[in-house]
Amino acid sequence: MSTNRVPFYSRGFQLPNMLRPAVSSMMEKTVGRVDFERPAKGLASIASWIRFSRWCRMHPVAEENGSEITKDRGWLYDFVIRNEGMEREPIQYMEFGVYHGTSMRWWINRIGHEESRFVGFDTFTGLPEHWRATEPMGAFDAGGKLPDIKDARCQFEVGLFQDTLPAFLKRTDFRGRLVINLDADLYSSTLFVLTTLATRLKRGDILFFDEFSNPMDEFRAFEEFTRSFRVRYEVLGALHGHTYVAIKIV
Numbered sequence: 001m002s003t004n005r006v007p008f009y010s011r012g013f014q015l016p017n018m019l020r021p022a023v024s025s026m027m028e029k030t031v032g033r034v035d036f037e038r039p040a041k042g043l044a045s046i047a048s049w050i051r052f053s054r055w056c057r058m059h060p061v062a063e064e065n066g067s068e069i070t071k072d073r074g075w076l077y078d079f080v081i082r083n084e085g086m087e088r089e090p091i092q093y094m095e096f097g098v099y100h101g102t103s104m105r106w107w108i109n110r111i112g113h114e115e116s117r118f119v120g121f122d123t124f125t126g127l128p129e130h131w132r133a134t135e136p137m138g139a140f141d142a143g144g145k146l147p148d149i150k151d152a153r154c155q156f157e158v159g160l161f162q163d164t165l166p167a168f169l170k171r172t173d174f175r176g177r178l179v180i181n182l183d184a185d186l187y188s189s190t191l192f193v194l195t196t197l198a199t200r201l202k203r204g205d206i207l208f209f210d211e212f213s214n215p216m217d218e219f220r221a222f223e224e225f226t227r228s229f230r231v232r233y234e235v236l237g238a239l240h241g242h243t244y245v246a247i248k249i250v
Contacts, residue, residue: 048215056242059235080246090115090176097183098122099140101147108151118154183210190221198229205249212245
């Protein structure tokens with residue numbers, strides 16, 4: 001029986017067990033004395049961009065008529081709704097990162113099925129941690145004010161995802177297709193949502209990402225999630241250099 005040999009370079013700096021204690025002790029006393037955190041993050045960022053570029057190459061999307069410049073998230077949402085026949089069935093829509101509720105309003109206005117449910121998760125007081133130079137901790141602060149959406153099918157879960165999502169899952173009976181809109185931006189928040197929902201996701205459920213082309217955040221969280229839970233998926237569509245991405249669980 002033939003076996004696939006793993007190239008030596010793909011195993012990184014793994015060492016035989018017998019050498020690890022000595023090498024670990026030596027590194028602690030030498031390299032460990034110097035703060036290489038910033039250059040290490042830089043190298044990790046470069047590696048993430050390489051992985052992201054390869055992922056995009058391995059998951060091409062069909063080109064539609066018309067200029068991509070004129071298309072936005074709404075176009076991608078509508079494209080998936082039409083191609084997946086989502087107008088004929090109730091959906092459970094969950095949005096993580098609501099801010100002023102622009103996407104929530106779009107989905108509520110677009111999906112008329114009376115049995116559909118729309119749930120928005122957010123602190124409404126901004127990002128709980130620093131994301132990047134242009135969006136530090138506290139960015140996207142809605143002043144604690146919830147979007148003024150008057151639709152009985154809509155509700156909001158206010159607080160950190162770690163506090164609100166587990167409790168919501170315990171009291172919720174999921175029926176129909178799940179549509180998860182991930183606009184939390186942060187790696188930690190996105191990874192928490194994906195791993196927490198892992199056992200609830202099923203074939204046919206849809207994931208939307210709003211900042212997928214940030215390889216150190218949403219893309220990294222998605223890649224680690226799919227590897228860890230052995231998730232099979234199909235890319236339904238993408239826009240603006242895979243910034244907006246729609247993915248179906250298969």
